[in-house]
Amino acid sequence: MEAVEGNGGGSGLVVTELSHIKELVKQLDVHLGGSPDLCKLLAQQIFAVTERSIGMIKSGHFNGPKRSAAGAGLDSPPLSATPSPVSGVSNTPFKPNKKRKTSEKGRHQIRVSSAGGGADAPADDGHSWRKYGQKDILGAHHPRAYYRCTYQKTQGCSATKQVQRADEDPALFDVIYHGEHTCAHKTAAAAMVQPAGQNPDAQSLLQSLSSSLTVKTEGLTAGTQGQGWSTTTPFSFSSPAVTPPEHYPFSTPSTPENYFGQGMSMPTSLEPSPATSGSNHMCMNPFQAQSELQTMVSALVEATSMPVPDTTEETAVSLDDFDWNFDVNSFFV
DNA sequence: GTCATTTGACCGGG
DNA sequence: CCCGGTCAAATGAC
Numbered sequence: 001m002e003a004v005e006g007n008g009g010g011s012g013l014v015v016t017e018l019s020h021i022k023e024l025v026k027q028l029d030v031h032l033g034g035s036p037d038l039c040k041l042l043a044q045q046i047f048a049v050t051e052r053s054i055g056m057i058k059s060g061h062f063n064g065p066k067r068s069a070a071g072a073g074l075d076s077p078p079l080s081a082t083p084s085p086v087s088g089v090s091n092t093p094f095k096p097n098k099k100r101k102t103s104e105k106g107r108h109q110i111r112v113s114s115a116g117g118g119a120d121a122p123a124d125d126g127h128s129w130r131k132y133g134q135k136d137i138l139g140a141h142h143p144r145a146y147y148r149c150t151y152q153k154t155q156g157c158s159a160t161k162q163v164q165r166a167d168e169d170p171a172l173f174d175v176i177y178h179g180e181h182t183c184a185h186k187t188a189a190a191a192m193v194q195p196a197g198q199n200p201d202a203q204s205l206l207q208s209l210s211s212s213l214t215v216k217t218e219g220l221t222a223g224t225q226g227q228g229w230s231t232t233t234p235f236s237f238s239s240p241a242v243t244p245p246e247h248y249p250f251s252t253p254s255t256p257e258n259y260f261g262q263g264m265s266m267p268t269s270l271e272p273s274p275a276t277s278g279s280n281h282m283c284m285n286p287f288q289a290q291s292e293l294q295t296m297v298s299a300l301v302e303a304t305s306m307p308v309p310d311t312t313e314e315t316a317v318s319l320d321d322f323d324w325n326f327d328v329n330s331f332f333v
Numbered sequence: 334g335t336c337a338t339t340t341g342a343c344c345g346g347g
Numbered sequence: 348c349c350c351g352g353t354c355a356a357a358t359g360a361c
Contacts, residue, residue: 130336131338132338132352132354132355133339133352133353133354134339134340135353137350137351138349138350138351144351144352146353148353150336150337162352
C-alpha cells in the first residue's frame with residue numbers, strides 16, 4: 001500500500017500510531033475495571049479525536065480553522081501575571097485599560113459539541129465561569145460570549161475563555177481559553193489531583209500512549225512543514241505525574257451522558273466521504289487534534305491515579321458500545 | 334440579601 | 348474610524 005499522498009510519508013506512521021492508540025485505550029478499559037465513568041468518557045474522547053485525525057490525514061485536507069487565531073502566534077507566555085495597576089481604587093477617577101493585548105498568556109482553542117443538542121453553550125468544562133460580556137462579531141453568525149473564572153476576585157484566578165457558536169453548525173462551539181487557572185476550586189472532573197497510583201497498569205498504558213502521541217506529532221511536523229501552522233503544543237509528558245494542562249475540552253462531573261447521548265458526534269458520523277471533505281467542519285488541523293489528544297490523555301493519567309470516589313462500580317460500562325474494531329488499514333486501500 | 338447574567342458604554346489597538 | 352474585549356450598572360434568579 002502506498003502511503004496517502006498529501007503530506008509526506010509521515011501520515012502512514014501517523015495512522016499506525018493512531019491505531020495503536022486505540023488498542024491501548026481498549027486495554028486501558030479492561031485494566032481500569034471499576035474506574036469512574038470519567039475515565040470512560042475520556043477514553044471515548046480519545047477515540048473520537050483519533051478518528052478525526054485519521055480522517056483528516058487520510059483525506060489530506062488539513063483545512064485549518066476559519067479564523068487563523070488558533071494557529072497564529074500562540075504561546076509565548078511572558079508572565080507579567082502580576083499586573084500592578086492596583087493603585088486604581090479611590091482618588092483617581094480615571095479607569096484602567098479595559099482592553100488587553102492579545103498577547104495574553106497561553107491560549108488554547110478547542111471545538112466542542114453542545115451538550116444534548118439544544119444547548120446554547122457547551123457543557124461544563126470542570127471550572128466555574130462567570131459571564132462578563134457578549135459581543136456580536138463581524139462576519140460571525142453568532143455572538144461571542146466572554147467568561148472569566150468565578151474566583152478571579154477571591155483567588156485572583158486569571159483564567160478566561162471565549163465561547164462562540166460555529167457558523168455552520170450550531171451544535172459546535174469554538175472555545176478559546178486564555179490563561180491558566182490558579183484557583184484551587186474545581187469541580188469533580190477538574191479536581192483530580194495526583195494521590196496514589198491505583199492502577200499502575202493503566203498508567204503504564206497511558207504513558208505508552210503518550211509516547212505514541214509524541215512520536216506522531218513529530219512525524220507530522222517533519223512531514224508537513226511549511227503549511228503555516230505553528231506547532232504550538234507545549235505539552236510535556238516527561239513526567240506522568242507533573243502538572244498537566246488543566247483545560248481539557250470535555251468533562252462532566254454530574255451528567256456525562258449528555259455528551260454522548262446525542263450531541264457528540266460519534267464514529268459513525270465521523271467518516272463521511274473524503275470527497276466532500278470541503279463541506280465538513282473538520283476545522284482542526286492535525287496539530288490541534290494532537291493537542292486535544294494529549295490534553296485528554298493527560299487528564300486520563302490523572303484520572304487513573306485517583307482512588308475511586310464513590311464505589312460506583314456499576315458504572316463500569318464497556319467501550320464495546322462503539323466500534324472499536326474498525327480497521328485503520330482500510331483507509332489505505 | 335446574595336450572586337450571576339444581561340446589556341450598553343467605554344477603551345484602545347489596528 | 349472600526350471592531351474586539353472589558354467594565355459596570357441594571358436586572359433576574361435563587
